[in-house]
Amino acid sequence: MRHEPVFDPERDPVQLRVDALNDRYRHHGATAVLERALGDAQVGRIALVSSFGAESVVLLHMVSVMDRDTPVLFIDTQMLFEETLQYQVDVSEQLGLTNVQILRPDPLEVQRRDRFGALHLSDPDACCALRKTETLERALAPYDSWITGRKRFQGGQRTDLEFFENEGDIRIKVNPLAHWAKEDVRDYMVNNRLPRHPLVSQGYPSIGCKPCTSKVGDGEDERAGRWRGRDKDECGIHFLDGKPVRAAPDAQHEEVAETAEGDTTMSERVIVTDDGFAADDWNGALAAPEDEDATAVLLPSDADPEVLRGRLDGLSLVAVEFPSFADGRGFTIARRLRLMGYKGRLRAKGHVIADQYAMARRVGFDEVEIDADLAARQPEDQWRRRSAWQAHDYQSRLRA
Ligand code: SF4
Known part of the structure; x- marks a missing residue:
């Protein structure tokens, strides 16, 4: 690990460090926040979690410039579009990322809980828990913090997003792009000539698993195609106010x-x-x-x-x-x-x-x-x- 934490978790619980980090970096921009987070001892051991989705290439590019050895965790739920799997390979190679880790759900648990691959139809929360949340939780165990590409303009549970969040008193979630507008994302990709996910041009501005992602029409929210028709807008990985957002308790x-x-x-x-x-x-x-x-x-x-x-x-x-x-x-x-x-x-x-x-x-x-x-x-x-x-x-x- 590159950055050994200097904090004592017993004396510096997550919330105290989150408050200090938000105070310290409140007036910084996205790239400065990311760069500092990669080296701040209060952030500790850190990984970028990337879906290699529609806008993921922004953070992947930033990380590749700042430190291409940064761990990049990619969850292959085994329900992704073929295009996403190919995009992951192409972008990783193009940006020279050296530490991309591909994570898959526990095969025994998949066999036990979703043998026919149809759990997303009957219980998408349970499916996300099995294929995403639990997989990510295992992968994040060695880390004190992780980087996400969430942004305030995406709405829903994200409108009050801060740069640093307390994730369930367990670890810190870093959101360098929290304050970016849609135009900032687009401009960054254009200015740096970054490759777009091939499905974006086919009407998918937000891309998740194949069975749970549909095209978005004119005037619709860009995440409207995710779990369309369901009372669900997060996969369960993210936490709100330090508490996990979940299905019925x-x-x-x-x-x-x-x-x-x-x-x-x-x-x-x-x-x-x-x-x-x-x-x-x-x-x-x-x-x-x-x-x-x-x-x-x-x-x-x-x-x-x-x-x-x-x-x-x-x-x-x-x-x-x-x-x-x-x-x-x-x-x-x-x-x-x-x-x-x-x-x-x-x-x-x-x-x-x-x-x-x-x-x-x-x-x-x-x-x-x-x-x-x-x-x-x-x-x-x-x-x-x-x-x-x-x-x-x-x-x-x-x-x-
Ligand atoms: S997005 Fe759909 S297919 Fe993917 S893990 Fe969640 S419910 Fe399952």
């Missing part, structure tokens, strides 16, 4: 439950340990800390652990609440409980993110309890990469 939960059902009895709650995800094996209730007879208690984030002094040996499980990933009081509670001599099972419960796993383990937690929604947004492999948590531990790295 219930459907998402059902999908997670269904996925888990085959291998575990994972419920709405997921327990994360050094071994990965598991169903919660604790079936008892969690009592209030004042309950003297309880063997398992739930400590609120503002609790004083002294309330448990004198009866720690009788407790099998202590769970500490995390109402928000930005609320670090639970880490202090855990550290104090261990210093007080608590030897039982200690659980962080609530909004703890994968980047905080090393910190949770270091202060004495044995496990983290998250809900299925967060587990879907931060899949097991993101946590597993922290399972050798001492290697991700900031203090340990300093001591090494």
Whole structure:
């Protein structure tokens, strides 16, 4: 990787870095934002995600000029136009891009969930999740940030787009062209004599998968041909206000439950340990800390652990609440409980993110309890990469 991040994710969560970057680059132009983003340590390891669609060549060209070794991630959903596949080969070669990575959906999952390639007809959100979102999520795992070609003028969920966005408290999304007008895109392509996607001249100003892209008529919005006739205008890859834009939340939960059902009895709650995800094996209730007879208690984030002094040996499980990933009081509670001599099972419960796993383990937690929604947004492999948590531990790295 070219740009190792210098930030500590535990102390510099995504939102703080996004705010700082937007402040720093607010008055810069598109090329300056992209150039700085490729080298800014607060942005960290970065990749360009490109569909090689109607306007993709602008960012591809900029990147090829600034650093042609930049990772370029191209998702081949296996439902694309032949013209797009050929355009990807031609443009990559013409621009001299050296690190284009072609990503495809997991073949076993395609076999299981869309054997006949017809899922887009019955449930396009599920199809996009399978073929795009999950594929991209796996590919982005090593990166702190990614570059998109989204622009405000495209409307819909994009009208308030900033240069830097918080993507689900996981990573940063960089939108260098956020403030460009349609004319800026056209002028850039003309001035740099860039090759156009062959389908543009055939009436496709926005190009996605073949079954979900139709021609656009005079006077129509340029994205009108995407998922025409459906209540859908995003593929599910993008997030809004730091939260994923998705289909009905219930459907998402059902999908997670269904996925888990085959291998575990994972419920709405997921327990994360050094071994990965598991169903919660604790079936008892969690009592209030004042309950003297309880063997398992739930400590609120503002609790004083002294309330448990004198009866720690009788407790099998202590769970500490995390109402928000930005609320670090639970880490202090855990550290104090261990210093007080608590030897039982200690659980962080609530909004703890994968980047905080090393910190949770270091202060004495044995496990983290998250809900299925967060587990879907931060899949097991993101946590597993922290399972050798001492290697991700900031203090340990300093001591090494
Ligand atoms: S755009 Fe259509 S075919 Fe492509 S992944 Fe989404 S629903 Fe499936």
